[in-house]
Amino acid sequence: MKSPVKCSCDQQRRSFMKNAGLLGLGAASATLLPARQAEAVLFGSKEYKVSQTRLAMATYVNMTAIHPSRNQAEQAFGLAFAEIQRLTRLLSRFDADSPVSRLNKSGSLHRAPQEVLELVARSLYYHQQTGGAFDITVKPLIDLYRDNFAGGQPPSETQIQAALHHVGTKHLRFDSGNISFRKAAMGITLDGIAKGYIVDRASEILSRSGISNHLINAGGDIRTNGSAAKGKPWTIAIQDPAKKREYPDVITMRNGAIATSGNYEVHYDNEKLFHHIIDSRSGYSPALAASVTVQAPTVMDADALATSVMVMQPAAGVHFINGQPGCNCFVVESSGATRHSLGWQAG
Numbered sequence: 001m002k003s004p005v006k007c008s009c010d011q012q013r014r015s016f017m018k019n020a021g022l023l024g025l026g027a028a029s030a031t032l033l034p035a036r037q038a039e040a041v042l043f044g045s046k047e048y049k050v051s052q053t054r055l056a057m058a059t060y061v062n063m064t065a066i067h068p069s070r071n072q073a074e075q076a077f078g079l080a081f082a083e084i085q086r087l088t089r090l091l092s093r094f095d096a097d098s099p100v101s102r103l104n105k106s107g108s109l110h111r112a113p114q115e116v117l118e119l120v121a122r123s124l125y126y127h128q129q130t131g132g133a134f135d136i137t138v139k140p141l142i143d144l145y146r147d148n149f150a151g152g153q154p155p156s157e158t159q160i161q162a163a164l165h166h167v168g169t170k171h172l173r174f175d176s177g178n179i180s181f182r183k184a185a186m187g188i189t190l191d192g193i194a195k196g197y198i199v200d201r202a203s204e205i206l207s208r209s210g211i212s213n214h215l216i217n218a219g220g221d222i223r224t225n226g227s228a229a230k231g232k233p234w235t236i237a238i239q240d241p242a243k244k245r246e247y248p249d250v251i252t253m254r255n256g257a258i259a260t261s262g263n264y265e266v267h268y269d270n271e272k273l274f275h276h277i278i279d280s281r282s283g284y285s286p287a288l289a290a291s292v293t294v295q296a297p298t299v300m301d302a303d304a305l306a307t308s309v310m311v312m313q314p315a316a317g318v319h320f321i322n323g324q325p326g327c328n329c330f331v332v333e334s335s336g337a338t339r340h341s342l343g344w345q346a347g
Contacts, residue, residue, distance in 0.1 A: 005237065037053040038052040038053070040070045043229050048066070048067055048068065048073065049066055050064070050066075050077075051064045054081055056084045057084065057195050061081070061218045062216070063080060063206070063214065064216075064217075065206065066226070067210075067213065072211070073211055075209070076206050076210070076211045077206075079209060080203075080205040080209075080216075087115060087194075087197070087201060090115055090116060091190050093139070093189050093190070099112055099116050100190060103181075103188065104139065104186075104187040107181045108180035109178065109180070110177075111177050116179070117177060119194060120136070120179060120188070122197075122300065122301075123136045123193055123304070126193075126304045130308040130311075133279070133309075133311040134304055134308040135167070135280035136169070136188045136189060137167050137169055137188055138278050138280040139187035139189045141164070141280065142189060142276070143187070145274060145278065149274065164280075166186050167280050168280070171186060172188070191276075192307040193300055193307075194303075196300040197300040198218070199216050199218050199222075199257075202223075203225060207225060212226045213228070214226065215234050221258075221259045223257050223299050224253045224258075226254065235250060236250070238330055239260070239291070240332070241290035241291045242336060244336075249338075251345045252345070256295060256297075257297065258295045259293070259303040259306045260291055260294075261291065261303075261309075262290060263275040263277065263286075263291070279311045286312075289310050289317070289331055289332070290334050290336075291310075291331070292306045292310045292332075294321065294327060296324075297326045297327075301327070306329075308320075317331060318331060318339055322341050328340070328344040329344065
């Protein structure tokens with residue numbers, strides 16, 4: 001298969017984020033990486049493959065369209081990237097003026113924007129569905145990891161237990177368009193679900209603009225619609241976390257969504273025992289899976305489920321996905337072994 005889209009974050013992005021100590025939506029400065037790349041290739045006389053890459057959501061976001069008009073595709077890209085920027089400003093925990101940041105600072109958010117309400121509601125749904133594996137209140141633990149490793153050492157058991165006192169969705173009040181914390185020093189992060197939500201919204205913009213054949217890849221959060229060049233399906237490659245082989249698997253998709261979470265994306269120690277995915281029940285990073293790729297009806301759901309399965313034991317995670325309608329997963333364990341759900345389209 002030629003030029004498959006990698007369902008992972010590229011090495012340059014991971015190195016940059018690890019060195020900068022950055023996580024989440026809008027954490028990176030656009031001046032530090034190439035701001036924009038674009039190309040257009042004509043297939044025959046009636047079809048262009050138009051592609052544009054920009055830095056957004058602290059990663060490279062690539063949009064590819066198959067369309068008769070290069071100009072129409074590029075105009076649609078502009079609208080979709082504008083929507084990505086708008087939503088990032090709303091949902092980033094790093095932007096001091098965002099509703100999420102205001103909530104984390106003051107402990108309450110009155111008349112939250114609809115997008116924030118939608119994501120918090122979906123996050124609480126997945127928290128319940130996964131038995132607590134997905135938890136947006138994990139921010140105090142993420143901050144603890146970041147701050148301690150900035151000083152050159154892992155957090156102690158005492159520090160982790162202290163941070164856990166400020167974690168828990170049971171302390172999150174969510175009603176009548178308002179969000180508030182019942183305990184001090186709480187905080188939420190939408191990093192495990194917001195990027196997928198934003199990619200879905202960008203895809204909707206492209207479809208409404210007449211670009212029915214397109215692919216969006218936001219650092220491994222991928223949405224496909226319609227066909228690739230010459231009517232073929234889109235080809236998606238699953239990256240090997242250990243970099244010892246080319247791809248653990250390659251699949252094809254037309255209309256669908258896929259997302260990958262892994263301990264190789266942002267980790268604090270060489271052994272990858274401490275990384276950006278943290279189990280809010282234990283206070284530690286999960287160690288049994290190296291990466292999890294999930295197919296789902298939306299990228300938002302794939303994003304949240306990939307994070308959830310990373311936290312679960314691999315066998316339990318696969319069993320969980322087998323019970324989720326329209327969803328499949330592919331797990332690369334820390335040992336290098338792989339396993340997948342019953343409906344996974346093995347390459």
